[in-house]
Amino acid sequence: MALHDVWFTLIAVLWIGYFFLEGFDFGVGILTKLLARDRPERRVLINTIGPVWDGNEVWLLTAGGATFAAFPEWYATLFSGFYLPLLIILVSLIVRGVAFEYRSKRDDEKWQTNWEHAIFWSSLVPALLWGVAFGNIVHGVKIDQNHEYAGTFFDLLNPYALLGGLVTLTLFTFHGAVFTALKTVGDIRERARKLALQVGIATAVLALVFLVWTQFDGGDAASLVALVVAVLALLGALGANQIGREGWAFALSGVTIVAAVAMLFLTLFPNVMPSTLDDAWSLTVSNASSSSYTLTIMTWCAGIATPVVLLYQGWTYWVFRKRIGTQHLAEAAH
Template identity: 80%
Template sequence: MQLHDVWFVLIAVLWTGYFFLEGFDFGIGVLTRLLARDRAERRVLINTIGPVWDGNEVWLLTAGGATFAAFPDWYATLFSGFYLPLLIILVCLIIRGVAFEYRHKRTEERWQNGWEQAIFWTSLLPAFLWGVAFGNIVHGVAIDQQKNYIGGFGDLLNPYALLGGLTTLLLFTFHGAVFAALKTVGDIRTRARAMALRLGLVTAVLALAFLTWTQVHRGDGWSLAALVVAVLALLGALAANQLAREGWAFILSGLTIVAAVAMLFLSLFPDVMPSTLNPAWSLTVSNASSAPYTLKVMTVVAAVFTPLVLLYQGWTYWVFRKRIGVQHIPSGQPAGPAGPAAPAAPAAES
């Protein structure tokens, strides 16, 4: 295996980690309007991700930076051709971060409601648009002989990509519902499990349709194996959720995302952006990669710093592992970011 193949795998791992972690972040944001009944419950949901949401976005920055350094032609074609949807995602992520920090600065109803609406929409739109973007990457786009995307924004809104967007939106929201059940106590925990069941059933139908379409279009034996794992993991997550085994449900819903994203990258390889105009014009791991020396330096840096990042992020999740509920929200206090959950909260089930 050559270094450009190794970096394709590493970039796939980074995107998979981002969707696994940011997936339940987006899901929680969407659930602030679908699951929470009042401001206290919305604060509980936001507090479940308060200590970790910004750390989860590091995976996106690393994935983007690694793509730029390891595959500059892929990065250039992707970010120029998909400029508008990626710009919308970037703006949403900026507003979303501001909303988390600003919503508790004032106690007025209009102020807090406005920022809570922002959290909902800036979670929903990226969850949908990431599926559209990766659907187009796998399906292929109009790339000419000079490696330039020559299509328009409307070309990106094809049926396959839109189905991919709906799939990621529902899958992330289901993942968020399972996470909410894992991290809360009381009535909101029970309703999160019930919503996870409903979301999971719809997600299963859409995900099976999208992944089957992917397999028929570009799949091989490896991608078929990933498809089977994704389906079995989703069914297992639904079963664990019904048994109130939230820890296992979360692991299995995360495995569903991991297997689904792995299938997309397995279907894509050795291309990184297929051309629908001429297969010979497709960007591949070999013709879109950096020089071997650059990849060697990147490999050394990644080997040193990746374990440190994983250890720090794992420590963060361990520190903030307790469940929370509305009883832990001080009445009459500004709805600020979460601190560690109250010691009295029971440990999460597995």
Template identity: 80%
Template sequence: MELHDVWFVLIAVLWTGYFFLEGFDFGVGVLTKLLARDRKERRVLINTIGPVWDGNEVWLLSAGGATFAAFPDWYATLFSGFYLPLLLILICLIVRGVSFEYRHKRPEENWQRNWENAIFWTSLIPAFLWGVAFGNIVRGVKIDAQKEYVGNVLDLLNAYSILGGLVTLTLFTFHGTVFVALKTVGDIRVRARALALRVGLLTAVLALGFLTWTQATRGDSASLVAMIVAVVSLVAAIAAVRVGREGWSFAFSGVTIVAAVAMLFLTLFPNVMPSSLDDAWSLTVTNASSTPYTLKIMTWCAGIATPVVLLYQGWTYWVFRKRIGTQHIADAH
């Protein structure tokens, strides 16, 4: 296996880690409107991800940086062609981080309500737009012989990519709902399980349609295996949450995300960004990669830094592993 193939796999792993971890972050943010009944319950939801949300975003930075260094042509075409949706995602992530930090800085009700509304919208919008973006990457976009995107933003709004956005939105919301059920006690835990069943069923319908469409247009035997794993895991997650096994349900919903992302990257390879104008103009792991020397240096750096990051993040989740409930939240002054 060549180094550019290795880095394609590593970038796929980074995106998988990001969607697995940030997925339930986004889901919890959406639940501040769908599940929480009052301010105290919203504080419970936010506190479930409070110690970890910023660490989860490290995976996005790593994926973007690795793409820039390992496949500069892919990075350039992607960020120039998808400029507006990616800029909107970036703005949402900035406002979302500020919202977590500023929400509790002042006691006024309007102040806190406005920042909580910001948390909801800046969780919902990226959860949808990431699906739209990856849907277009898999489907193929207008790339010319100079490796430049020649379409416009309206070309990105097609039936396949919009369905992909709805899948990521509902899947992340389901993932977040199961996470809340796993991390809380009392009435909010019971209601989270009930909501997870309804969201899970909607997710299953949308995901089955999207994955089947993907398999029919670009799939092979490997992507078919990944699709089957994703569908079976999602059904298992719904069944587990129905009987109150939140830990198993969260694990299975995580496997669903991992398998679904793996399927998308399997349908891509050896392309990194297919051209809808001419297959010969597609960006591939070969024509879009950096020099072998650059990839070699990156491999050594990743081999040293990655275990440290994984150990630190695992330790963080272990420290903040206990459940919380409204009884753990002090009354507002």
């Protein structure tokens, strides 16, 4: 396998890891308005992801950096053509991080309410726009002979991409709901399970339409296998959620995300950004990649650093594995 194929695979793995981990982050942020009934319950939700949300975002930084180094043509076309939506995502992530840190700095109701609004919207907007962005990448955009984006912002708001945005929004919300059921105790846990069922049914309908559309648009046998795995895992997550097996429900909702994102990259390969103007103008793993020497150095660095990062993040999740509830907030106050 050529090194540019290896790095396409590694970048796909980084995006899969990001959506798996940040997906429930976004979902929990959205649930602060949909599930929590009062400020203590919102604090419980925020505390479930408090120790891990910033570590989850490392996957995004790594994916962006790897794309810049391994496929500079892809990076340049993507970030210039998708400048406005990616800027909105970036601003949302900045606001979200600040909101997590600043919310508890003052014991003032208005202060905390405003930051809680910020957490909700800065979780919802990226959850929607990431699906729109990847929908356009897979479906293809207007790229000219100079490998530059020749469309407008409104060209990105096509039916396929918007459907992709709704899929990621509902899927991440479902992922967050089953994570909440896994990490909490008491009434909020039961309500999270009920909400997960409602959101999960909507997710199943939207995801099935989107993935089947993707398969007919440019899929092959490998992407079809990923589609089947995604659908079966989602149905399994719904079933596990119903019988109170939150661990299995969370694992299977994660498999759904992994299989769905893998399907998108399998459909995309060997392109990295297809052109809807002319197939010959598409960016591919070969014409958009860095030199072999650059990719070799990157491979050695990744081989050394990646196991360390994975071990550290796995240790973090193990340390903060216990369930929490509003009663724990009262205990911490004494």
